Amino acid sequence: MSNERLTPTSYLVLGLLAREGPSTPYELERHVGATLGNFWSFPHTLLYSEPARLAGQGLVTETREQDGRRRRVFTITEAGVHALQAWLDRPHAEPTQLRDLGLLQLFFADLAPPAARLRLAEQQLATHRAKLSAYEEDGRLERRPEASRRGQRTVEHWRGETLRMGLLYEQAAVEFWEDVAQKGLGPGEPSGVEGEAAG
Amino acid sequence: MSNERLTPTSYLVLGLLAREGPSTPYELERHVGATLGNFWSFPHTLLYSEPARLAGQGLVTETREQDGRRRRVFTITEAGVHALQAWLDRPHAEPTQLRDLGLLQLFFADLAPPAARLRLAEQQLATHRAKLSAYEEDGRLERRPEASRRGQRTVEHWRGETLRMGLLYEQAAVEFWEDVAQKGLGPGEPSGVEGEAAG
């Protein structure tokens, strides 16, 4: 068993099962959606297929409810716990992937007419502002005093820290796009696309 | 021809071909590596396969050098230019994907022993600091005065803007991890992984 390649998704599932106990794919989905899903999307079908794959490697076990819904419940195994801990122990240095269609369009802004640039900046600004508000709202709701006992580093603590980086990114993005919009999107290169086309 | 699904990679290729003119996959790779590749990795084989796919849709044409290397040279077509412009004109609101293994590990920091947390923070701090330095160095090198004529929004201008968002992210990340390290990684939940394992 084991030792196929494990992906970030694998560790996400293993980690959640280790921390939250036996879960259905739907529960995983809810949990992810409320946390990491804020900046790292995991389509719901992934949370069905990934546990199944891990089961094939003996890192989790699958059981099925007997009643109506017959939901699939996954439980982490000893082997799964070990794989998870080995990973948590291993430092790595892969750079962050920052995938943003808006930035890609900005990169090619010289190929777009000024009107499109303006729309881009406004759209991005609106999107990032909305996201920022959502983070702030979220943070306000869950600041339960007893969760942060002095010195103790609880689950909620790390959850909060992780989300804070998402919030910091959105803050930076808002400032960035404000700056882009303000510094002007005015006339630049001749409006059309160059690069003598063939065909 | 055309009208299969176009991905971000497609638009990257189309945009580069439109702006830089006919290019080989290797030239695309160099260009990407020096710009977007800083925060959005595109494995080099993608820059071989993607133009080929676009050729199948009539958005680019492929020619082959006759001499020794017989390199593949891709040129954007009229249809390709139109597809690109239509995309640049289209606003969209997909949220940024921020994929960072360090954040994933931080999310599960309560499952790791304090020593591992410490290593995590140090590793991340080193990585982000290095990346930040690279951005700053890069920015210093290319600040050629004539590139930024007043009011004109040149290719270099947008390139610079795009990279600036990458830099802002790294700045935020450095501050974030400094804060994580400083606020303490000390004792929290009982060290081991819980979540009663089965199997």
Next chain:
DNA sequence: GGGTACATGTAATCAGTTACATGATTTA
């Protein structure tokens, strides 16, 4: 009791990644 949103899943496809391989230049 019909609509709507929530919940749960399967299956096919394909974009992206990994693995592999070799030719051309430069440098020691």
Next chain:
DNA sequence: TAAATCATGTAACTGATTACATGTACCC
């Protein structure tokens, strides 16, 4: 001229996405 690095590519695989589909609970 050997080694190292740069340059160029093919092919296989698979994780992630898309499309599809249906059951269950709640609300009007």
